[in-house]
Amino acid sequence: xxxxxxxxxxxxxxxxxxxxxxxxxxxxxxxxxxxxxxxxxxxxxxxxxxxxxxxxxxxxxxxxxxxxxxxxxxxxxxxxxxxxxxxxxxxxxxxxxxxxxxxxxxxxxxxxxxxxxxxxxxxxxxxxxxxxxxxxxxxxxxxxxxxxxxxxxxxxxxxxxxxxxxxxxxxxxxxxxxxxxxxxxxxxxxxxxxxxxxxxxxxxxxxxxxxxxxxxxxxxxxxxxxxxxxxxxxxxxxxxxxxxxxxxxxxxxxxxxxxxxxxxxxxxxxxxxxxxxxxxxxxxxxxxxxxxxxxxxxxxxxxxxxxxxxxxxxxxxxxxxxxxxxxxxxxxxxxxxxxxxxxxxxxxxxxxxxxxxxxxxxxxxxxxxxxxxxxxxxxxxxxxxxxxxxxxxxxxxxxxxxxxxxxxxxxxxxxxxxxxxxxxxxxxxxxxxxxxxxxxxxxxxxxxxxxxxxxxxx
Numbered sequence: 001x002x003x004x005x006x007x008x009x010x011x012x013x014x015x016x017x018x019x020x021x022x023x024x025x026x027x028x029x030x031x032x033x034x035x036x037x038x039x040x041x042x043x044x045x046x047x048x049x050x051x052x053x054x055x056x057x058x059x060x061x062x063x064x065x066x067x068x069x070x071x072x073x074x075x076x077x078x079x080x081x082x083x084x085x086x087x088x089x090x091x092x093x094x095x096x097x098x099x100x101x102x103x104x105x106x107x108x109x110x111x112x113x114x115x116x117x118x119x120x121x122x123x124x125x126x127x128x129x130x131x132x133x134x135x136x137x138x139x140x141x142x143x144x145x146x147x148x149x150x151x152x153x154x155x156x157x158x159x160x161x162x163x164x165x166x167x168x169x170x171x172x173x174x175x176x177x178x179x180x181x182x183x184x185x186x187x188x189x190x191x192x193x194x195x196x197x198x199x200x201x202x203x204x205x206x207x208x209x210x211x212x213x214x215x216x217x218x219x220x221x222x223x224x225x226x227x228x229x230x231x232x233x234x235x236x237x238x239x240x241x242x243x244x245x246x247x248x249x250x251x252x253x254x255x256x257x258x259x260x261x262x263x264x265x266x267x268x269x270x271x272x273x274x275x276x277x278x279x280x281x282x283x284x285x286x287x288x289x290x291x292x293x294x295x296x297x298x299x300x301x302x303x304x305x306x307x308x309x310x311x312x313x314x315x316x317x318x319x320x321x322x323x324x325x326x327x328x329x330x331x332x333x334x335x336x337x338x339x340x341x342x343x344x345x346x347x348x349x350x351x352x353x354x355x356x357x358x359x360x361x362x363x364x365x366x367x368x369x370x371x372x373x374x375x376x377x378x379x380x381x382x383x384x385x386x387x388x389x390x391x392x393x394x395x396x397x398x399x400x401x402x403x404x405x406x407x408x409x410x411x412x413x414x415x416x417x418x419x420x421x422x423x424x425x426x427x428x429x430x431x432x433x434x435x436x437x438x439x440x441x442x443x444x445x446x447x448x449x450x451x452x453x454x455x456x457x458x
Contacts, residue, residue: 003225006034008423009218010233011205011243012308013037015046015186015399017235019416022189027417031197034227036220039205042186043235044340046376048260050315052276053410054093054177055118056148058454062116063434064387068122068407069117070429071414072176076141078188078413079180083279086185090141091180091275093458096165096359098281106172110148112390113259117349119147120426121177126153131380135160138273141178151174151426163198163271173275178298179315184407189412200259208232208246214396215247230397232422238338238379250424252440261327261352262317264374269362270323276315276458277358282307286364287359311458312355314334327352327373333436342377349373386455390415390435391422399423400437 008024010017014402024030035041055072057064079088098315111122122145123132133156151157151171157164161171178280194200205383207219209226217228236243244251252366284307295301309331316322353373357363370401382405388402401419404411418435421428439445 004034004452005032005228005231006035006270006373008231008234009205009227009229010035011037011218012235012237012239013039013041013190013200014044014235014237015042015182015412016156016237016415017233018042018186018190019412020235020401020419021193021296022234023413023416023420024423025046025193025196025198026419028426029196030424033193033198034201034229035198036201036203036205036218037047038202038221041190041200042183045233045378046182046186048376049182049409050094050179050260050276050313050328050369050406051409052177052179053181053317054174055146056093056113056174056177057116057118057456058112060448060452061117063118063431064456065113065118066429066431067414067435069176070417071411074413075180075410076083076416078185079141079308082188085188087181088141088178089139089143089180090243091136091138093174094161094176094275094277095172095174095280096161096164096170096277096388097279098165098169100146100169101346102280106150106170110150110172110335113174117146118174121147122149124149124151124153124156126156134229134240136173136175136178136275137276140361144175146176149392163274163362164277165359165361168228176311177276179276185409185412205236205243205246208398210247210395210398212248225427231364231399232397233401233419233423234401235245235401238340238381239404240381240400244400247393247398248394249393250399251389251402251437253383253389255380255381256330256333257331257377257427258380258406259348259375259377260327261329261349261373261375262324263327263353263366263371264324264362265324265366265371266276267320269365270316270325271360271362272318272320272323273317274314274316277315277360278311278313280310282311283355283358284308284312285351285354286367288364288368308351308355310412311417312352312359313458314356327356334375338379344375344377344380346375374413385449385452386457388415388435390418391432391437
């Protein structure tokens with residue numbers, strides 16, 4: 001039998017659940033909200049993020065760009081209100097290639113993004129009349145360009161991005177992008193939600209009571225009883241699918257394991273003023289001359305020297321006094337059942353650092369020093385097209401806020417605001433329909449899935 005009541009119960013106190021509580025409590029005045037999680041808040045996937053944000057999203061349609069633009073608006077408002085407690089910057093994302101055949105592809109990507117609402121495309125070819133390129137400062141976001149700069153002039157690339165390999169022939173600098181402190185954002189949202197009446201409950205949701213087609217309550221584990229409620233939000237992160245099954249729903253999601261490498265260097269090895277750098281070509285691992293000679297003599301040497309898939313990432317972290325960097329490079333995107341804590345392959349750290357050293361030559365010094373690399377991991381919970389599920393379900397009173405993949409930090413505020421509008425009956429933005437579970441019921445959407453193209457995952 002329930003031994004307590006709540007207006008709303010939210011399963012999951014990661015950044016998604018905390019953002020939902022914030023916009024319900026602070027934005028709509030719902031006071032009696034209970035966040036249920038068996039772990040400390042913001043301690044699972046939220047703590048293993050790259051903490052980046054972007055309005056750089058492909059189609060079809062402009063729904064993701066519009067949702068992310070709104071979420072970034074909300075992030076910037078919080079930064080202003082808190083004297084930038086969340087350490088928001090707008091350094092951008094820097095996509096780079098050494099393949100001259102991809103120049104037109106980069107230009108077309110910037111033009112497509114402009115059409116979808118991310119901001120204007122500017123192309124710099126080193127010719128008279130080119131638009132001025134304005135580099136991004138290390139800190140701040142106000143008054144900076146949006147859109148994207150495609151730089152084809154190699155002298156300009158070297159001037160502004162001297163840490164890149166000299167193989168780089170074109171870069172695309174997406175501008176309404178950067179990173180922030182996910183922990184600071186999460187704690188701010190949680191503090192404000194609790195001040196407005198929301199409360200945390202340490203425990204696990206073991207069942208959802210449904211009667212007459214609507215939610216009636218939530219069952220808790222370890223003999224903790226239950227909570228009588230008629231509104232329930234599934235914001236359970238990697239447990240999103242099994243929590244959906246408690247409602248009798250088969251949610252169309254799966255999980256991928258993604259690992260993050262963290263390492264320290266110094267001002268001569270880590271480019272501390274860099275944006276998030278993403279190398280778009282297949283990449284061979286860096287090896288010293290001695291290592292390469294040894295590998296060439298081995299029978300398995302050619303395989304070990306062969307290029308790895310594209311997409312190795314780096315962003316600086318730490319402080320000027322203690323420079324650090326985060327590296328990401330995901331090869332295995334096979335769906336898997338989530339395990340808590342996520343399994344970690346410590347060898348992945350050295351592999352990532354060696355891949356980055358082939359793109360950012362100063363990092364080779366760290367490889368040769370045997371610099372320790374710490375690896376942690378989290379799960380991306382995804383739909384097939386890598387778009388979130390936000391809104392009501394066929395069970396009255398049950399709502400979804402999940403499948404937020406690798407974009408939970410950047411989207412949390414926009415997702416929370418949208419979820420709160422659904423739950424309270426407030427006016428919805430016209431992009432809201434793009435993120436409903438019911439989109440899969442439409443034959444036209446099913447046909448679209450068959451020819452979707454890019455998922456927007458970097």
